[in-house]
Amino acid sequence: MLSEFDHFKRSPFKIFSLLLYTIAIIYGCQNGYTLYKKHNLEISNIKTKISDSQSKMMKTFDDIESGSIEKPRRDPTTPYWAVRNTSTYSFKYPSKLMVFSIGQAEQYGYYKYITNWSTVFDEDLAHEIANPERLAIGTIDYNFIFLYLTPILLIILLFNIGGLEKDLKFENLILLNNISKNWWIFSRFSFYYVLNSILIICCLLFYVFRLEFDEANFNYFLNLFFIICIYLLCWFAIFYTINIFGNGSLDQSIKMVSIWLIFCIVIPGSIHQASSIKYPTNYMLDYLNVSREKSNEIFSLSSDSLNKKLMNSYKFLKSSTHAKDSIVSKSIINRSVSAIINDLNKNVNYQIESKNEKKNKFINSFNIFNPVTFCQNKINKIAETDYYSYKKYRFQIQSKIDDQINMILLDTWNKIKINKIKYLQYIDELK
Amino acid sequence: MIDIIINEWTKFLRNSVFVYLNVFFIFSLIFVVYLGILQNNSQETNRKIVEDEVREQWDNLEPMNPHSAAHYGSYAFKPMNLLNGLDGGVNDITGNVIKLEGHVQNEILFSEASQSLSISKFGKLKSSILLQIIIPLIIIFLGYSSIINDKKTGVLKLLVVEGLMLRKIIFGKSLSIWLYGLLLLFLTIIIQIFSTSSFESLNRLILIIISYSLYYYILAGLALYFSSIFKNNTTSLSIVMCLWIVWTIFIPKLWGNTVEKVYPLPSRQVFKDNMKEERSKGIDGHNPYDKRRDILKEKFLNQYNVDSLSQLPLNFDGIVMQADEEYGNQIWDKYFGKNYHILEKQKKLFQISGIVNPFSSLQSLSMGFAGTDMMHHLDFLKSAEDYRRYFIKELNDQHAYGGSKTGDWKWTVDSLYFRSVKKYDYKSAKIFDKINYYSIDIICLLLWFVAVNSLIFFINRKKNIL
Numbered sequence: 094m095l096s097e098f099d100h101f102k103r104s105p106f107k108i109f110s111l112l113l114y115t116i117a118i119i120y121g122c123q124n125g126y127t128l129y130k131k132h133n134l135e136i137s138n139i140k141t142k143i144s145d146s147q148s149k150m151m152k153t154f155d156d157i158e159s160g161s162i163e164k165p166r167r168d169p170t171t172p173y174w175a176v177r178n179t180s181t182y183s184f185k186y187p188s189k190l191m192v193f194s195i196g197q198a199e200q201y202g203y204y205k206y207i208t209n210w211s212t213v214f215d216e217d218l219a220h221e222i223a224n225p226e227r228l229a230i231g232t233i234d235y236n237f238i239f240l241y242l243t244p245i246l247l248i249i250l251l252f253n254i255g256g257l258e259k260d261l262k263f264e265n266l267i268l269l270n271n272i273s274k275n276w277w278i279f280s281r282f283s284f285y286y287v288l289n290s291i292l293i294i295c296c297l298l299f300y301v302f303r304l305e306f307d308e309a310n311f312n313y314f315l316n317l318f319f320i321i322c323i324y325l326l327c328w329f330a331i332f333y334t335i336n337i338f339g340n341g342s343l344d345q346s347i348k349m350v351s352i353w354l355i356f357c358i359v360i361p362g363s364i365h366q367a368s369s370i371k372y373p374t375n376y377m378l379d380y381l382n383v384s385r386e387k388s389n390e391i392f393s394l395s396s397d398s399l400n401k402k403l404m405n406s407y408k409f410l411k412s413s414t415h416a417k418d419s420i421v422s423k424s425i426i427n428r429s430v431s432a433i434i435n436d437l438n439k440n441v442n443y444q445i446e447s448k449n450e451k452k453n454k455f456i457n458s459f460n461i462f463n464p465v466t467f468c469q470n471k472i473n474k475i476a477e478t479d480y481y482s483y484k485k486y487r488f489q490i491q492s493k494i495d496d497q498i499n500m501i502l503l504d505t506w507n508k509i510k511i512n513k514i515k516y517l518q519y520i521d522e523l524k
Numbered sequence: 525m526i527d528i529i530i531n532e533w534t535k536f537l538r539n540s541v542f543v544y545l546n547v548f549f550i551f552s553l554i555f556v557v558y559l560g561i562l563q564n565n566s567q568e569t570n571r572k573i574v575e576d577e578v579r580e581q582w583d584n585l586e587p588m589n590p591h592s593a594a595h596y597g598s599y600a601f602k603p604m605n606l607l608n609g610l611d612g613g614v615n616d617i618t619g620n621v622i623k624l625e626g627h628v629q630n631e632i633l634f635s636e637a638s639q640s641l642s643i644s645k646f647g648k649l650k651s652s653i654l655l656q657i658i659i660p661l662i663i664i665f666l667g668y669s670s671i672i673n674d675k676k677t678g679v680l681k682l683l684v685v686e687g688l689m690l691r692k693i694i695f696g697k698s699l700s701i702w703l704y705g706l707l708l709l710f711l712t713i714i715i716q717i718f719s720t721s722s723f724e725s726l727n728r729l730i731l732i733i734i735s736y737s738l739y740y741y742i743l744a745g746l747a748l749y750f751s752s753i754f755k756n757n758t759t760s761l762s763i764v765m766c767l768w769i770v771w772t773i774f775i776p777k778l779w780g781n782t783v784e785k786v787y788p789l790p791s792r793q794v795f796k797d798n799m800k801e802e803r804s805k806g807i808d809g810h811n812p813y814d815k816r817r818d819i820l821k822e823k824f825l826n827q828y829n830v831d832s833l834s835q836l837p838l839n840f841d842g843i844v845m846q847a848d849e850e851y852g853n854q855i856w857d858k859y860f861g862k863n864y865h866i867l868e869k870q871k872k873l874f875q876i877s878g879i880v881n882p883f884s885s886l887q888s889l890s891m892g893f894a895g896t897d898m899m900h901h902l903d904f905l906k907s908a909e910d911y912r913r914y915f916i917k918e919l920n921d922q923h924a925y926g927g928s929k930t931g932d933w934k935w936t937v938d939s940l941y942f943r944s945v946k947k948y949d950y951k952s953a954k955i956f957d958k959i960n961y962y963s964i965d966i967i968c969l970l971l972w973f974v975a976v977n978s979l980i981f982f983i984n985r986k987k988n989i990l
Binding site: 106117120124135138139142196197200201202204214216217219220221222223224225226227228229230231232233237240241242245249253260342343346347350354357358359361362363364365366367368369370372373374375376377378381382384385386389393449452453456457466469470473479480481483 | 556559560562563566567570571574577578581586596597599601613614616617618619620621623630631632633634635636637638639640641642643644645646647648649650653657658661665669757758761762765769773774776777778780781783784789790791792793795796797863867870871874887888891897898901
């Protein structure tokens, strides 16, 4: 191993490549770090805005109570408008491990304004405004550097191990010294494995300390490092096999590049294409139908029918003050309609998520042939930047929509007048 | 020159491994092109089904107030260009559906990338991946050792002694490798032509052929140049491979990120807040207490010389709604216009990287000529917004001048009227109308072409090379 260090020292091309790789790792992590900071900053700005808006609302309550202003057109003393004025948002707080993998974070929104009319496919949940060509080309994050460029660095570091000796025809001379060829190549490879692992851990630990990881995050980081070690080991094993049976540096390098092409471009690209053919882009017709056609049908129903529908879906309404009234109040029903539409939306969400899940299952079924994508999604999962992390966020949004609707229904049907205390209670419950 | 090319091709064909690998590659290429067309057609069929269903719902609407119909709205579905099968460009990343309705300008939603786990960082295995990544690698593998081997075997000296100029040999060998790339390129394009019937697509395909041909020539020339100046294959291959990695992987991503930092786009939150604030200064169509509404009311009362809205021979609510729309359109033009301007500046800056990276120019041209780049996407968005304006104006005019009176929200129009509203029909922009967006890329590729030819032409250290 130590003699390999002498070889390495004498190769400016390899040293330069390693330096470049180190810079790339730092650049990738820095990109992740910048995005992490940006998300946090944006969330903090929105929180300031929420706080301002809530303070303004509380002043309005004070003014209404003191009689210094008339009730506005959208009367906040009604549960409907009081809940609408809570300025509820749902955030997906970035994980500190986002530094190591931006993953799919740039394809989704991470904050959403919630009202009783919201859905998990609203346009304000779209990704940040960005150049689509830049998104299509992709961002350099650590995940990309590690999964796609580490094999290239390894090709540069390893392609002439055992090959140069064959090129210069003194391989037999080395073997004459009672050295096993496999052991000789293995020792030389081990040097680069150790070198690479140390380099990676040093770069990553810098960001671990910079972001002051807590125990939970550190455990995730250890998982990440475990994946890194295994992934490196796989590539070393492949290249080791190539070098053992290789016929010189050129032969080895061409085989290595071909393997890289197959695993990093051809296989993931083929599965991507196959999944698109089997599961074409969903135009979300079911969702569009609910937000337009079916909503329209609901709006055209009579108050009596809507009243029945609401009481069937929300059993707790049966014991409400309004339920005991002999006349159905049109205004109460109008303020409750969003609950019926929300139910329709929830059914559609379930169908859409099921369709997406089928596509994911299809993609995952190729994991055994597609280790690069497999590791990519594993790392994204650790960094909470994968599809499932955003699916979880969508559930979180849905739960907040449900909470708002339940509040509106309960207090509207019980004809509760909202004052500042009740408003603060809403804010607290919707936090 | 022709003798050199024939000789090189004979050498290629004598190598049975090369022939078998090529047969396999050509079949794979045909299969990949076919899959690209298949995927494109299946998505297009899907889109048409959805589009027709949505339109049918509109055509068969129950009698409804025109303003309610404006809220009911319509949808624009992004069509897939025929050449999307060749190069998907930004289509997987951008959304596919925009809701077109009154009062608000929505954003395009439901991108394919957001509907599943992340798969390939280099995109789907379409013709563009083979043409941009794999074929250039084959060209490199064919070229890096070509002159070095002739030097080692003494063939090069023999050729020079026979009177052949060194630069002619290098040009000849470059051309023979370039022709190989061209053969694969033509194969791809010919299959693509079978699925294409429009004149516009043919124009685009011709431009694609020219762009790729230039890039392949640049690569073949450089591989041969390095092969002629270096003494061993390892150095030659290392240098060309390094160039390929830096060009194909590093620079596009690195420069793409830099460009966004040089010309930053606003965050969605800031963008929306600014638009909302400015919009609030205009007429609010749904707020009867709005002061600006009163000013408009006075204007109309004076114009028709009447005392009250009920005496107007039109429905003033429709007028207010349209005034609200027109004010909103100005805000949209201002804010989205600013964003589009930033995006165009970003694009130009990105294209400038073509000076050091011909791959960036090729990538940009390939997407552009396939009609799947950002400029074409923006064109679709603008067209959808134009249609939204037409659609809402139609409904507001019907509301205002269709025969109802102010305040009569129960007045309805029937499906006969709804059917008379034109359907949204987007035709992709003609490439020659957009060609100026790609002038930097074209110039960069041409500059590289001239530079590579100059490098080969001015090789004069014959002693060192031989």
